[in-house]
Amino acid sequence: MKAVALDLDGTLLNSQKEISQENRDVLKQLSSNGVEILIVTGRPYPMTKKIAQSLDFPVSVICYNGARVMNLKTDEIIFERVLEEKEVLKIIEFSREKKKDLNLFQDDIWYVEDLESYGTKYYKNNSKLEPILKSFDSFTNFKMIKSIIIDENHILEEIEKELRDRLGDAVYFTYSQDKYLEILNKEVNKGATLKNVLRKKGIKMSECIAFGDAHNDLEMLQSVGIGVAMGNAHEVLKKKVKNITDTNDEDGVAKFLKKIFYP
Secondary structure (H helix, E strand, O other), X not given: OOEEEEOHHHHHEOOOOOEOHHHHHHHHHHXXXXXXXXXXXXXXXXXXXXXXXXXXXXXXXXXXXXXEEEOOOOOOEEEEOOEOHHHHHHHHHHHHHOOOOEEEEEOOEEEEOOOOOHHHHHHHHHHOOOOEEOOHHHOOOOOEOEEEEEOOHHHHHHHHHHHHHHHOOOEEEEEEEOOEEEEEEOOOXXXXXXXXXXXHOOOOHXXXXXXXXXXXXXXXXXXXXXXXXXXXXXXXHHHHOOEEOOOOOOOHHHHHHHHHHOO
């Protein structure tokens, strides 16, 4: 195995949104032995960058569920796939029609039309990001890195069905958390972007171990050599992935890596 790909929330990060010393030590040791470490997250880049910079070993950064790959040293975009204007306009129209909280992300800025809505407050509390209030009609460029609709999961599943009827295969739908329906460019998912990044490094997907806990990790876990679901992972993921480790609060990442690299 030449690479380790890691989701953040619910995977590398514990419930306090911290990386345990155990996880840090194992990853640092692997990195010093030449193993490539990659963060593959749904988080926006500014949040991802802070975590990546807190590690004292080199990491590659894939954020926005695979929609963007960044150079951590220069903040340059290496790869990006955005939602096209035509699709974004349909999503805005739909969310207004259904009175649903829509969050748009462009140039690492999070835009909302209502600062006091349930969705805005929920995402702000969860992400610690600050939203920017903006009428979506006032955008001059409607290309977005991603959009999120926030609600209870059973409601989002109905919304996804309705949006699929309108958008067809023009976009990619996924859930980074039960209450987050994420809508991205149709060519984007964590697995596809990870494959591109590894290929440029001369590493095959079969030589990579990946860890995740949510629906948006499925493509990545199913396409690598060893895909690992966390003990706290969604049941759908556990049923579809062969390997399961301990939870994110029990150093599940470190424990599994030790079994593979230091049996």
